Amino acid sequence: MKKKFGIDIGYHKAWRAIQKVVACIRGTPEENYQILPSYLHMMVGKNPGTYTSIKRDAQNRFACMFFAPAASIAGWSYCRPVIAVDATFLKSKYNGVLFVVVSKDANNQIFPLCFGIADSKNNEAYIWFFGEMRKEIQVRRELFFLSDRNQSIANGIRKFFLEAHHGICLYHFEKNLKQRHAKATVINLFQSAARSYKREDFNQLMSQFKSIDKKTYNYIMEEPPERWARSWFPRRRYDRLTTNMVESMNSVLLKGREMYILRILDFIQEKLGEWFYERRKKANETFHRVSIWAEEEITRKMDLACKIFVFNLDSMLFRINSEGIEFIVDLKKRTCDCLEFQLDELPCPHAIAAINKRYLQKSDYYSNWYSRETWLKTYEGYVNTVEDQKSWDIP
Numbered sequence: 001m002k003k004k005f006g007i008d009i010g011y012h013k014a015w016r017a018i019q020k021v022v023a024c025i026r027g028t029p030e031e032n033y034q035i036l037p038s039y040l041h042m043m044v045g046k047n048p049g050t051y052t053s054i055k056r057d058a059q060n061r062f063a064c065m066f067f068a069p070a071a072s073i074a075g076w077s078y079c080r081p082v083i084a085v086d087a088t089f090l091k092s093k094y095n096g097v098l099f100v101v102v103s104k105d106a107n108n109q110i111f112p113l114c115f116g117i118a119d120s121k122n123n124e125a126y127i128w129f130f131g132e133m134r135k136e137i138q139v140r141r142e143l144f145f146l147s148d149r150n151q152s153i154a155n156g157i158r159k160f161f162l163e164a165h166h167g168i169c170l171y172h173f174e175k176n177l178k179q180r181h182a183k184a185t186v187i188n189l190f191q192s193a194a195r196s197y198k199r200e201d202f203n204q205l206m207s208q209f210k211s212i213d214k215k216t217y218n219y220i221m222e223e224p225p226e227r228w229a230r231s232w233f234p235r236r237r238y239d240r241l242t243t244n245m246v247e248s249m250n251s252v253l254l255k256g257r258e259m260y261i262l263r264i265l266d267f268i269q270e271k272l273g274e275w276f277y278e279r280r281k282k283a284n285e286t287f288h289r290v291s292i293w294a295e296e297e298i299t300r301k302m303d304l305a306c307k308i309f310v311f312n313l314d315s316m317l318f319r320i321n322s323e324g325i326e327f328i329v330d331l332k333k334r335t336c337d338c339l340e341f342q343l344d345e346l347p348c349p350h351a352i353a354a355i356n357k358r359y360l361q362k363s364d365y366y367s368n369w370y371s372r373e374t375w376l377k378t379y380e381g382y383v384n385t386v387e388d389q390k391s392w393d394i395p
Helices: 012-024 030-046 070-078 123-136 152-159 170-179 184-195 199-212 214-220 245-252 261-285 294-303 340-344 349-357 372-378
Strands: 051-056 062-068 082-089 095-103 110-119 142-149 165-168 309-311 318-321 325-330
Touching: 012 152, 012 170, 012 199, 012 261, 030 051, 030 062, 051 123, 051 152, 051 340, 062 070, 070 214, 082 245, 095 123, 095 245, 110 261, 123 152, 142 214, 152 165, 184 199, 199 214, 199 245, 214 318, 245 261, 261 372, 294 349, 309 349, 318 349, 325 349
Parallel strands: 082 142, 142 165
Antiparallel strands: 051 062, 062 110, 082 095, 095 110, 309 318, 318 325
């Protein structure tokens, strides 16, 4: 203000002025909650197919709300069957929490699925939120959820997504170990064991872990390895071992956490609208058969593949020697003894070495989850914002 208008005002006066301006645009916090149903009606009108819902308490006061944009509901079919869930606290007058649910697209970018706002972070709110999610988010084969060790999230998944598996974020698990003052050596062994593709590697690393710190080993094993170790996970994890994708989404929405509820919803829709447009444009401009990220993965693994010796066993079967260790690659079945090829549905360096030996197209051996066509279909939809209240048409 001083630089532009030559007016010197204090921080608190400036803050109060901002609140008055915001109130003029979107009303007071109280007015926001009163007109929320009308706002959601307009959201659906602007984005047909969008699902919204509100829950009120016994005193008819706001308790929770949920919304899944139509573009996200449609695009979810083209994402890998992995969902990350988290909640972050809001900082406006009535506080509350923002629920965020995301997946990953063909270009390995965050794909927003649905959102919710609740007056508090409790078991009842999570249960209601997962119940609403079940109504609109298609349950997919091999579906799994990733989250921290929040028991309310586990309860919601257990009640409404029995077909899905629930995995634990390694980052949060590691954080728990640090809080228990585990040694760096122990934490490194845990990370290596959890990320191992083969169970024999997992067992060997955990055996070392146990010999160094049996107490911490017993603490870790209280959680079944099926929930946190890649080699024991009953489904493909597609290299999704942490909830970084949903944490990143929380960072994107950081600015919106201080806004009133309608402005938060405006902010989310504006961001989603930008993302869908920019990513659709980027996918259209890509001439590779796979996404940009997938192409970069091929290039990265090519450097490793060049150091590998390949021996033909059959036209599509190969013996690979990598640093004295042998692997069998079957291009017809899309498998490798290292298990990376089949678990991530991306060619490992051993497979790429075999593909190079036959002068085949590497992109042919990538799962359709990473194709340019899938990437384009993910972002076919549009996310339109709700206009100023004066233009609303409420029956």
